[in-house]
Amino acid sequence: MKKTLSFLLLLGATVYGQQNATSSEVVKEALAKKRAMTKNSLVKNIPFTNIGPTIMSGRVVDIDVNPQNTNEFYVGYASGGLWHTKNNGNTFTPVMDNTDTQNIGDIAVDWKSNTIWVGTGENNSSRSSYAGIGILKSTDGGENWENVGLFDSHHIGRLLINPNNPDEVVVGALGHLYSSNNERGIYKTTDGGKTWKRTLFINDDTGIIDVQHAPNNFNVLYAASWERERKAWNFEGNGKNSAIYKSEDGGNSWKKISENNGFPNGDGVGRIGLAVYDENTVYASHDSQFRRKKEEKKKSSTSGLTKEDFKTMSVESFLGLSDKKLNSYLKMNGFQEKYRAENVKQMVRSGSAKPIDLAKYLEDANSLLFDTPVVGAEVFKTTNGGKSWKKTHEGYLDDLYYSYGYYFGEIRVDPQDKDGIYILGVPILKSKDGGKTFTSISRENVHADHQALWVNSKVQGHLIDGNDGGLNVSYDDGKSWLKLNTPPVGQFYAIYADNQKSYNIYGGLQDNGVWTANNNVKNNKAWLQSGKNPYESIMGGDGMQVQVDDRNPDIVYTGYQFGNYFRIDRASGKQKYIQPKHVLGENPYRFNWQTPIHLSSHNQDILYLGGNKLHRSLNQGNDWETISEDLTKGGKKGNVAYGTLTSISESPFQFGLIYTGSDDGLVHITKNGGGSWEVISNALPKDLWVSRVIASKHKKERVYVTLNGYRWDDFNSYVYVSNDYGKTWENIGKTIPASPVNVIKEDSERPNLLYLGTDNGLYTSFNGGSTWEIFHKNLPNVAVHDVVIQPEAKELIVGTHGRSLYKANIKSLQEFAQGVRERDRNELFSIENIRKRRSWGNTWSKWLKPNTPELNIPFYTNKNGKVIIDIYKDDIKVNSLTVNGEKGFNEVMFDVSFNEKGLKDFKKEKKAVIISKAKNGITYLPKGNYVVKLAGEEQNFEIK
Helix, strand or coil: CCCHHHHHHHCCCCCCCCCCCCHHHHHHHHHHHHHHHHHCCCCCCCCCEECCCCCCCEEEHHHHECCCCCCEEEEECCCCCCEEECCCCCCEEEECCCCCCEEEEEEEECCCCCCEEEECCCCCCCCCCCCCCCCCECCCCCCCCCEEECHHHHCCCEEEEEEEEEEEEEEEEECCCCCCCCCEEEEEEECCCCCCEEEEECCCEEEEEEEECCCEEEEEEEEEEECCCCCCCCCCCCCCCCCCEECCCCCCCCCCCCCCCCCCCCCCCCEEEEEEECCCCCEEEEEEEEEHHHHHCCCCCCCCHHHHCCHHHHHHHHHHCCCCHHHHHHHHCCCCCCCCCCHHHHHHHHHCCCCHHHCCCCCCHHHHHHHHCCEEEEEEECCCCCCCCCCCCCCCCCCCCCCCCHHCEEECCCCCCCCCEEEECCEEEEECCEEEEEEEECCCCCCCEHHHHHHHCCCCCCCCEEEECEEEECCCCCCCCEECCCCCCEEEEEEEECCCCCCEEEEEEEECEEEEEEECCCCEEEEEHHCCCCCCCEEECCCCEEEEECCCCCCCEEEECCCCEEEECCCCEEEEEEECCCCCCCCCCCCCCEEEEEECCCCCCCCEEEEECEEEECCCCCCCCEHHHHCCCCCCCCCCCCCCCEEEEEHHHHCCEEEECCCCCCCCEEEECCCEEEECCCCCCCCCEEEEEEECCCCCCCCEEECCCCHCCCHHHHHECCCCCCCCEECCCCCCCCCCCEEEEEEEECCCCCEECCCCCCEEEEECCCCCEEECCCHHHHHHEEEEECCCCCEEEEEEEEEEEEEECCCHHHHHHCCCCCCCCCCCCCCCCCCCCEEECCCCCCCCECCCCCCCEEEEECCEEEEEEEECCEEEEEEEEEEEECCEEEEEECCCCCCHHHHHHHHHHHCCCCCCCCCCCCCCCCEEEEEEEEEEEEEEEEEC
């Protein structure tokens, strides 16, 4: 039935070519190539600074607590790596930054031997659940890591270590997210990961989402299989092969225990979570996708009319509705002012609209997400080891899973209370009577979406909750919660920097809204003194793109998923909803999850917004005109918005020279403001997501395009440039290690200096993409979703999907890329001036460290080895620095002091200048102009 349904959904839809998933061999080669490129990268020593934020955090997937000391635990973030705390979450240290990935599905720790196992690849199946690279193992607390196999599993559901034998590990592998594959099921090792044996396999589309063992008997294990099929346009998170299995020999063999014994069977079986109290007592949470009985569908209580009523209503019945009743429906459902009872009835009388159009008008991606009449969350229990199952509660557990229960599915049982269970969704629910009744334990400082929960086996009421907003801890069974968000693990979709001198950074995050802060924000806890975090939330939902009016930085355009955008006046606090609306009778516009917007550089009143068509407003979003036909292949039937625009770019050289990119692989151009459009992507790979189309700011005819195959499990790097408006294309991504590409940006000053973000790191090119260099210093292998150049500050801001925001100064890169440069010589770059402070070397309290100045001296060296940098005041060498340089860009921090000989020579030549030691015993340089010399190169700086 499932395959038949999929076939029927395709009828009448555009036929799309099937992409091939990237093989594990190609990915392994890419990672090896990336490690080699990193070692030899010219820019590996350009430092990046993480500037947070931390307050809203990112999605947690698992928590593992030391049973002998609950102040110590590890936390795995979906795409933010593994973090360790020894002080109950007051501070955390990342322990996976030296690995090839930051993507985690599950973690397990053998605390006796300090051995950590990480199943890479998130166990959720959301829009941004990144694939992993198998199982990583560390035997020294995260100092060193080894990949021990299951490389092609992509996503790991669960890892279990036998408490009595740390070399015996059972893994539930989910397998690929967007394609079928064989490496999924249950695997077991008895030699610490040297070899693996698959002990349970269902088929190439069904993996294992959960495995749990009886607390005192590792031989008794329960596992949940999950059949799922995700495409860019459709997600089926259920199927007849989703079931519960049991092993009584430590996972060597398995038996299905959920067939015709009280647990649901058939195509509607969705994700299952397991909680094992003892060998015979097991709870199972179930995301039931079976349909509710028709009479049990929830109806609107506002007007007596629902969207469903209009789908079958005749014209006569519609015209017979009272104006009051119809107007109530129209107003309550947000129809535009022009659609009121009298004129809508006239449209129906004339045949320009039908009653069903009043239902279709509301069926955008958001309504389809929440209006699905499925059973939803259920809890089942067995007390006889799975011989029979019984639902624990009457009726429905509404308002917990909605229609996206596939995103949740975790359940826990209190080890000290057989009747105490917790189910995780939106919100988190607790039962003290074995699942008969539930109460919410979500609170005001806890994110709504819950993903992981640790329950103390010795102290009742002690909980650690992992959610889409980080970590919370409770000591009173959820009555109150503390927040433990100090790791910078935000998952950014898009970022922006405004044009103020002390500029602000903006960004939209996964399920955490839109936030903004000054670029000089300090990533620490100092804000607790004032009670005001430097990051300010300006929008909820899943935060999306941001544009700021250059004339007035208080005017901000931003929004949340599926094209719900607003114009915000931050000065007054007012905001106006500005999403373009289709005409009644017209098919609803399709808006991508990450709907693109673009504020025209030619006139800041002009805003573009992309659905499946391109819309333009000439008055800041108050009114809209559609300036294109459908710029996609027409969409596909499914439950995810598809056939949508994903990128918009207008040339700074010409108003109305616009490019668009779509999620189904089309790139269009118009040279006359939408008067006519032309497809320019026929020569590019087909059907891939256009992650960026960028009109060059340096050459009118130039345009860049990046394509992303993530939603086909295609991990190749697709990057192209055209110098003739897209008539011909050059592949400039050939030398990039295979990884889906999210963004490309030109430098603000140098035409051939490019920046590129992939699902596994950040690159730059000095020659227009012929070759690429990898950024590495302080920047782990994390997904980079967006980059922004702030031209006045000459800074690069990086938005990662898992490690928040980073910032780096790129002035030396710009100077290096200026014109044709000789690469076989050393080079000094511009040095910023510094202001003299009385506080240098001093402190007002002996308990504080002295204030020490730092002057950054950036340089390039053509080989590895010692580099000598001399600092002169006139003809006097006041100091000399000897550093170990690595081929490429380097930086050395100078404390603006005299060395011993320099001080002696300076006093001899400059007797009139009064200088003295600071309290720390160091003599600092006086005000004046200085010269820095390196192998014949010179740069000046001033102490003001």
